[in-house]
Amino acid sequence: MQVKVTCMIPWRSELTGDHQIPDGMTIREFVEEKEIAWDQEALVTVNDRIVQESYVLKEGDHIYLLVPVVGG
Amino acid sequence: MKILRINMSDLTYREEEVPADKLLLGGRALTSRIIKEEVPATCHPLGPNNKLVLSNGVLTASMASSAERTSLGGKSPLTGGIKESNAGGTAGLKMGRLGLRAIIFEGIRDDFYTVYIDKDGVRFEKADDLLGKRVSESAQLIYEKYGKNVGLYMIGVSGERKMNTAAMANADKDGSPTRFCGRGGLGAVAGAKGIKAIVFNDEGVEKNRPKNPDVYKEALKQYSLSLRENPGTGKLFPELGTAAMVRSTNKLGALPTRNFSTGSFEHYKSISGETLREIILERGGEGTPTHNCMPGCAIRCSNIYPDKDGKAVTSPIEYENIGLLGSNLGIGDMDQIVELNRLCNELAVDTIETGAAIGVAMEAGLLEFGDFEGARQLLLDLEADKPMGRIIGGGAELVGKIYGVRKVPVVKGQAMPAYDPRSIKGLGVTFATSPQGADHTAGQTVRAQVDHHSPEGQVKISQKSQVVNTIYDNLGLCYFAAGAVGPNLDMLARLITGYIGVEVTADDIKNMAKQTLKDEHEFNRMAGFTKAHDRLPEHFYEEENPASGTVFDVDQEEMEAIGVEGNHAG
Numbered sequence: 296m297q298v299k300v301t302c303m304i305p306w307r308s309e310l311t312g313d314h315q316i317p318d319g320m321t322i323r324e325f326v327e328e329k330e331i332a333w334d335q336e337a338l339v340t341v342n343d344r345i346v347q348e349s350y351v352l353k354e355g356d357h358i359y360l361l362v363p364v365v366g367g
Numbered sequence: 368m369k370i371l372r373i374n375m376s377d378l379t380y381r382e383e384e385v386p387a388d389k390l391l392l393g394g395r396a397l398t399s400r401i402i403k404e405e406v407p408a409t410c411h412p413l414g415p416n417n418k419l420v421l422s423n424g425v426l427t428a429s430m431a432s433s434a435e436r437t438s439l440g441g442k443s444p445l446t447g448g449i450k451e452s453n454a455g456g457t458a459g460l461k462m463g464r465l466g467l468r469a470i471i472f473e474g475i476r477d478d479f480y481t482v483y484i485d486k487d488g489v490r491f492e493k494a495d496d497l498l499g500k501r502v503s504e505s506a507q508l509i510y511e512k513y514g515k516n517v518g519l520y521m522i523g524v525s526g527e528r529k530m531n532t533a534a535m536a537n538a539d540k541d542g543s544p545t546r547f548c549g550r551g552g553l554g555a556v557a558g559a560k561g562i563k564a565i566v567f568n569d570e571g572v573e574k575n576r577p578k579n580p581d582v583y584k585e586a587l588k589q590y591s592l593s594l595r596e597n598p599g600t601g602k603l604f605p606e607l608g609t610a611a612m613v614r615s616t617n618k619l620g621a622l623p624t625r626n627f628s629t630g631s632f633e634h635y636k637s638i639s640g641e642t643l644r645e646i647i648l649e650r651g652g653e654g655t656p657t658h659n660c661m662p663g664c665a666i667r668c669s670n671i672y673p674d675k676d677g678k679a680v681t682s683p684i685e686y687e688n689i690g691l692l693g694s695n696l697g698i699g700d701m702d703q704i705v706e707l708n709r710l711c712n713e714l715a716v717d718t719i720e721t722g723a724a725i726g727v728a729m730e731a732g733l734l735e736f737g738d739f740e741g742a743r744q745l746l747l748d749l750e751a752d753k754p755m756g757r758i759i760g761g762g763a764e765l766v767g768k769i770y771g772v773r774k775v776p777v778v779k780g781q782a783m784p785a786y787d788p789r790s791i792k793g794l795g796v797t798f799a800t801s802p803q804g805a806d807h808t809a810g811q812t813v814r815a816q817v818d819h820h821s822p823e824g825q826v827k828i829s830q831k832s833q834v835v836n837t838i839y840d841n842l843g844l845c846y847f848a849a850g851a852v853g854p855n856l857d858m859l860a861r862l863i864t865g866y867i868g869v870e871v872t873a874d875d876i877k878n879m880a881k882q883t884l885k886d887e888h889e890f891n892r893m894a895g896f897t898k899a900h901d902r903l904p905e906h907f908y909e910e911e912n913p914a915s916g917t918v919f920d921v922d923q924e925e926m927e928a929i930g931v932e933g934n935h936a937g
C-alpha cells in the first residue's frame with residue numbers, strides 16, 4: 296500500500312515522497328518508524344485533518360508532518 | 368523584594384515590603400490580584416482610579432533561560448475588562464536587580480515624565496524632549512542621558528495620545544526597543560498617568576542569588592537540558608522562529624487571510640518561516656535568523672531582519688505579525704510586512720490590533736486588500752495625528768463601527784491573533800472565554816495533536832491551556848519553554864523553591880494560576896461582563912471558512928461554564 300508524505304520539518308525533508316507501508320499500519324506506527332517522536336516532533340495531519348494516533352492508514356492517504364511550534 | 372508605589376499626580380513614591388499573602392505571586396498573578404483588590408472595576412480606564420501595575424514573574428531576574436518576562440496590568444481601555452500583557456527584553460531583569468517585585472502607578476496627569484529608578488530611589492524628570500518622536504529616537508535620547516546599560520519601558524506617540532492600540536515598549540538585550548507589552552491598550556493607561564518612560568539603572572547593585580543554590584542549580588540543569596533536547600525549543604525555534612507556524616496554519620486553514628475571510632493564503636510560501644530565514648541569511652550583514660530577546664535565553668526564537676544592504680530594519684519578525692500585517696491584509700511580500708511591522712514598533716502600537724484594524728478598513732473598501740502603500744499611509748497618518756490615523760489607532764472594533772462593517776474579528780473588543788477560530792476551535796474557545804479577550808497567549812491549543820476542526824473536546828483543551836499559559840505568565844517564563852517543560856511542573860517548582868527559598872509544589876503553581884483566572888473573571892463580572900460577552904462574532908458561527916470547510920460550532924453552554932459566569936477556569 297502506498298501513502299504520500301509532505302514533511303515540513305526542515306531536517307527531515309528526505310521523508311517527502313511516496314512510501315510503501317504494510318496494511319493495517321497506524322499513523323503513530325508509521326511516524327515512529329521514521330524516528331519522529333509522536334506528539335513531540337511533529338503535528339501530523341492526514342488528508343488535511345489532524346488525526347489520532349490510532350488512525351489506520353489507507354491507500355493514497357496524504358500525510359503532512361507539520362512543525363510543532365506555537366506562535367507568539 | 369519590594370513593591371514600589373508611585374503616585375503620578377503628585378510625583379511621590381513609597382516602598383512597601385511584599386505582604387506575606389503575595390510572596391508567591393508574580394507576573395500576571397500579582398498584576399491581576401492588585402487590580403482586583405485596588406481598582407474599582409467600573410472606573411474609567413484612563414481616569415484617576417485605574418492603576419497600572421508592572422510586575423516581575425516569580426523567576427524574573429533569576430537568569431534561568433527565558434525567565435525574564437514582566438507583566439503589565441490594569442483595566443483595559445480596549446476591552447473594558449482586566450488586562451495583563453507581558454514581554455521579554457531586559458527591563459524586568461534590571462527591575463528585579465533593584466529588588467523590586469512590582470511597581471504600582473496611581474493618579475493621572477496631563478504632562479509627561481520619565482520615572483528614573485536606581486538604588487537610591489526614584490526621580491521624576493520632565494520628558495518633553497522625548498515626546499512626539501519615534502520609539503527608536505526617544506530610546507536613543509534616553510541612552511544618551513542615562514547611559515547605554517539602563518533598562519527602559521516607554522510609550523510612543525500612540526500612548527501619548529491615549530489610543531486603544533497603544534503598547535509599551537522595552538528593549539532587547541542589544542538595546543533595541545522592540546519588545547512590547549502590546550495588548551489591550553495599556554500604553555494609553557501609561558499615557559493617561561503621564562508616564563513617558565520608566566528607566567532602571569541597576570549600577571552598584573548586587574546580582575540576585577538563589578536562596579537555596581543547591582536545589583536551584585540541580586533544577587536549572589534539568590531545565591536547561593530539556594530546552595536543549597526538545598526539538599521545538601532546541602532546533603525549530605532557533606532556526607525558524609515562530610514564523611515556522613505559517614505553513615502549518617495555512618495547511619490547517621487557519622492562517623487569517625483578508626480580514627479572516629478564509630484560512631489559507633495563495634502567497635503563504637513567500638511569507639513563511641523558511642523564506643524569512645533564507646532572506647535573512649542571504650542578505651547577511653546585521654541580520655540574523657537566531658536571536659535572543661533577553662540575556663541567557665537558550666531558545667532564541669527571535670531574529671533581526673536586514674534590508675537589501677544588510678542593515679537591520681527591525682526585530683523580531685514573528686508569526687502573529689506576519690499573519691495580521693501580511694496575509695490578513697492580502698500582503699504577500701516579506702519586505703512590505705517588515706516595513707509595516709517596523710512602523711508599528713516605532714509608533715508603539717500593538718501589531719495584532721493594528722493589523723486587524725487595517726484589515727477591517729480594507730473590508731470597508733477604504734483601501735484594497737494587498738494595498739501595501741495604503742496600509743503604510745494609514746500608519747503614517749497615525750503618526751501625524753490625522754483623523755484616519757486616530758480611527759485606525761482606535762482598534763479593529765472601532766473601525767468596524769465607524770464604517771458599518773459587520774465582520775470584525777474581535778472578542779471583548781480585542782482583535783484576534785493569527786488563527787482563524789473556525790479551524791483551530793480550541794483557540795476559538797480561548798478567544799471567547801478568556802478574561803483577556805481574544806488572545807492566543809491566554810490559552811494556546813494549536814500545538815495539541817487533536818482534530819482542530821472538530822468541536823468535540825475543545826473546551827477541555829482550552830481550559831487546560833488557559834491554566835498552563837497563566838502558570839508561565841505568573842512565573843515570568845516565556846511560554847515557548849512549555850514545549851520542553853511539558854507536564855513536568857515539578858521541575859519548575861524546584862526551580863522556584865531553589866530561587867526564592869520557600870518550598871513550592873507543582874500543585875501550588877497550578878492552584879495559583881487557577882486563582883489568577885478566578886480573580887480576573889471576578890473583576891470582569893464587577894465591570895459588567897456577562898456570558899453574553901463569552902462569544903465569537905456572529906459571522907464565525909454562520910459563514911464557513913472556505914479553507915477548512917468549517918464554521919465555529921463548539922457548544923455555547925459548555926463554553927460558558929468556563930467563562931465569566933461559569934468561572935470554573937481550571
Ligand code: SF4
Nearest residue numbers: 455660664666668845
Ligand atoms: S524564546 Fe523568544 S520570546 Fe521567549 S525569551 Fe527567548 S527570545 Fe524571547
